[in-house]
Amino acid sequence: MIGQAVNRVDGPLKVTGRATYAYEYWEAGQPLYGSIVGATIGKGRITGIDTGSAERAPGVRMVMTHHNAPEQGPRDESIPFEYWRAQPVLTGPDIHHYGEPVALVVAETFEQARAAADLVEVEYRLGRGRFAFDEHEGEAYAPKEANAGLPTDTAVGDFDSGFGSASVRVDERYTTPYEFSMPMEPHACLVEPRGEDLIVYVSCQIVDAAQASIAATLRIDPSLVHVVTPFVGGGFGSKLGIHSETILAALAARDLRRPVKVAMTRQQIFQLIGMRPTSRQRVRLGAARDGRLTALAHDVTMHTNPDVEYAEQTAATTRSLYAAPHRLTSHRLTPLDLPRGTDVRAPGEAPGMLAVESAMDELADALEMDPVELRIRNEPTVDPERDVPYSDRHLVDCLREGARRFGWDRRCVTPASRREGRWWVGYGMSAAIRGHFQGPAAVRVRLTADGTAVVQTDMTDIGTGTYTVLTQVTADGLGLPADRVRIELGRSDFPTSWGSGGSWGAANSTTAAHRACLTLREKLLAAASGDTRSPLYGRDPADAVFADGSVRVGDASEPLSEITARIPEEGREAEGRTLFMGDDPNYSAYSIHTYGAHFAEVGVDVDTAEIRLRRMLGVFSVGRVLNAKTARSQLMGGMIWGAGAALEEEAVVDPRSGAFVNRDLAQYLVPVHADIPEVEVVVLDGYDDKANVLGAKGVGELGICGSGASVANAVFNATGVRVRDFPITIEKVLPGLPLMDA
Structure with missing residues (x-):
């Protein structure tokens, strides 16, 4: 039974509409509806708020602001994990970022709540906000640790000496934009009061964290909070913790003694749930003429919110990927008055591998060496920074099998040398690695x-x-x-x-x-x-x-x-x-990861520089597969996400207000069916007995790791144009496109 491609047992419920999501519960009877009013400035202070017109509007039962919101528990930084901490809202007049909730309007119907929310009038005193990353990058500081408790910096050997004496060197900078988790189901919550208890129907990924966070915020015993979330319509990290819609619904329901529903609009999700930080990454690779790395450094600077620190572990992936005697990695944070950074699918690996695997392709080009062979040549025998054995590493197998299946031997070595009609055609590849984590x-x-x-x-x-x-x-x-x-x-x-x-x-x-x-x-x-x-x-x-x-x-x-x-x-x-992995001796005695290899073919229009993905192949090693069908689906979804990160995804900040300009799915681009052609997923047989008794490891995020770099490297192979500022768009490729004969 384990490993078989069994159809989803919940599939019939979902396709017939019988799977109930957070906003769809009616057991509590007729609920009230809440609508969030967000700040229209990015930094400053509320100097006046007039709720009179809203309170007199039809059906309105409450307008909650910082003037009448109940006292809430503060964020407790001593709690190790962010998602279990209190998340207070409407606690004062200060505005920390654009869209921050300044009021909640509760009415008998959804339409009444939305209409009355527009009647709330707020006056502000503007503050001096820091919104542009480039202008404040020099203010970066070193956090105490990176996400997941990983070290901020690491150093092995003497990097400066190793890099300085290398025969071939790559020293390049790469930038990645703000990116968002955009689950199909919006962030929504229904709270039903039953005596002193609260029944919380909420879309969340970690029930225990939701219960603890709600209780800490409301200052009540966790046993009084009953979280219900049997079906979640996607999360991708954005629902690991609860957000303002949940706290506001709980506060209102307790006060009004009525069930209250609150859902974020799609535009509010862009401003209120957090995002993957923008990053500036410097990658330095030093190698001998035979391609063996002698020095490797990965330095990352990213944005953080001044009040809620988040250091995405962007350079951590590099620590276990390739052998090199001299090594450096670092993370730095630049405070900006923007929503906080948070875990977005494959936090760290997704943006980090986009840079490192692009740099490896640049090194292969400088060495005039096959990119697959370069990676195989730098395969470590033990974890190069922890100096412990790998539990079950089959990266080389993935690379070789992928090259064989993809037809990598047909790749043109010289960029911009293969043309099919109106299209330049190129191949690209990358490696993939992701740490396997274990929680209680x-x-x-x-x-x-x-x-x-x-x-x-x-x-x-x-x-x-x-x-x-x-x-x-x-x-x-x-x-x-x-x-x-x-x-x-x-x-x-x-x-x-x-x-x-x-x-x-x-x-x-x-x-x-x-x-x-x-x-x-x-x-x-x-x-x-x-x-x-x-x-x-x-x-x-x-x-x-x-x-x-x-x-x-x-x-x-x-x-x-x-x-x-x-x-x-x-x-x-x-x-x-x-057990928590910190209490399991295998996780200290071994370096436990999943692995993969990505291959991509692209076409680039010879006149317009339009980029079209033609095919993708991913070969993965994930230990024992629990379900062949769901594993393939997860890996394929990750590969598509990576292609979107390489070619489309980018949230743009208005430097005047800190608002995201393209805060809807019409302008924040993600791949659609027409963007994604044939995607082939291959999973190698495996069993990692150090990971757990079943030998299985996670697959949900591995597919995105390195996927975007394979696409970026294919664009270079097709055109000879190397884009280091992601996403790769027409205007970045067009100026360097090879000139065609008349």
């Missing part, structure tokens, strides 16, 4: 009297297939058909996990489920072998086989339903757990 997770498996397995955990399904892989692992562990397994997710009353994010969700939850099944098997076998009514009485449990809904020991067998019908409930329930 608990899963409860219970057998009902009829032998059905019920699996419960607060783990979420953000569209990645959690319901399906948990079904497969549980069915495999208890020898049940898939239709005898029921998965219940996304409730704070269930056993706690770190939810979906960081590509840890599937491996964490399935490992915990597997362990729960093992414990439950022991209980069932003990009950059956010690029960004179059972055909298994007196049999050796060590020889037991669970299959087809029955337990067999030798020539004796008994249906699970008959065993469970005779034993008390505590005998047919078990819980399994995973």
Whole structure:
């Protein structure tokens, strides 16, 4: 069952509209509706706010501002992880960034709330805002640590000496723009008050974090907050923590003693949920004439919010990727009065590999060496900075298999030398690596009297297939058909996990489920072998086989339903757990990652410089695959995301106000079907026994890692134009396009 391409068990619910999302709950009865009013300046102070007209508007039940908002708990920086901290709103007159909530209007209908929100009049005193990254890059400072607790800087050997003595050197700067998670489901919340308790239907990725954050903000016991989120319409990092719509809905519901719904508009999402920081990256590579790296440095400067620090681990990927005796990496932050940076799919790896893998292509060009061979030549034997062995590294296998399948030997070595009609044609490739993380997770498996397995955990399904892989692992562990397994997710009353994010969700939850099944098997076998009514009485449990809904020991067998019908409930329930990676010795003794190789073919119009992606191939090593179909889908989605980052995605800041100019999906470009041709995904067979007992590792973010660089390198191969300021657009390629004969 594990590894098979099983269709999503929740698929029928979704395609028939029976999967209920946060904004769609009606069990609480007729709710009130809230509309957020955002600041129209980027820095300053509210000097006056007139809510009279809004309060007198039809259907309005409340207008909440900093004047009447309840007191809230402060952000507690001693809590290690941002998403578990309080997230207070409307706490004072100061404006920290454009769009920051300045009021919430609550009315009987959605339309009444939106109309009344336009009637709130706010006067400001403008402050001097810092909005332009280029103007303030010199103010950058070193944070205490990078995201996920990683070191800010690392140094091995003597970089200056190694780089200075290198026969061939690359020293280039790359820039990446602000980028956003844009899930299909907007950030939304319904809060229903029940006595002192709050039932919170919210779209979030980590239930435990949502519960803790809401409770800390409202200053109430976490046991009074009941989070419900069985289905999440995408997250990509933007729903790891809760946001202002949730806190505002909770505050209003407590005050009005009525259910309150609040959803962000698409434009508000651009200003209120945070984004991937813009970055300026300097990559220096020094190599001998044979292509072996002697020195490697990756220095990153990015934006941060002055009040909520975030240092995306952009240079951290480089630390484990290639061998080189002399090494440097660093992270610096430039404070700007913009929304805070936050985890966006593949935080660190996505922008970091875009730069490093472009630089490796530049080195290959300078050496006149095949880019695949250059990477193979610099394959390390141990982690070059931690000096520990890799758990299961198959990057070279990915590179070679990808080159074979793609037809890499047909690549023209000289850029701008292959033309097909009106198109310059080029090939590009890149390597991929991503750290595998493990977080604490608990899963409860219970057998009902009829032998059905019920699996419960607060783990979420953000569209990645959690319901399906948990079904497969549980069915495999208890020898049940898939239709005898029921998965219940996304409730704070269930056993706690770190939810979906960081590509840890599937491996964490399935490992915990597997362990729960093992414990439950022991209980069932003990009950059956010690029960004179059972055909298994007196049999050796060590020889037991669970299959087809029955337990067999030798020539004796008994249906699970008959065993469970005779034993008390505590005998047919078990819980399994995973540890935080810091408490698991394997994660200190080994360097545990996933790997891949990307290949891309592009066409570039000879006159207009229009870039068209023609095909992509990704070959990946992710340990054991839990579901071949969902894994392929996740990897393909990541590859497409990477192509968009290379060619389209870019949020533009108005330097006068700090507003994002293109804050809608008409102007913030992401790939559509016409942009993406054939995408082939290949996953190598594998099993990483250092990662977990199932041998499985995360796939959700690996697909984006390096994908954009393969496209960028293909554009160079097609045209000879090297663009280091992403995304690669027509106006950046056109001036350097080869001249054509008349």
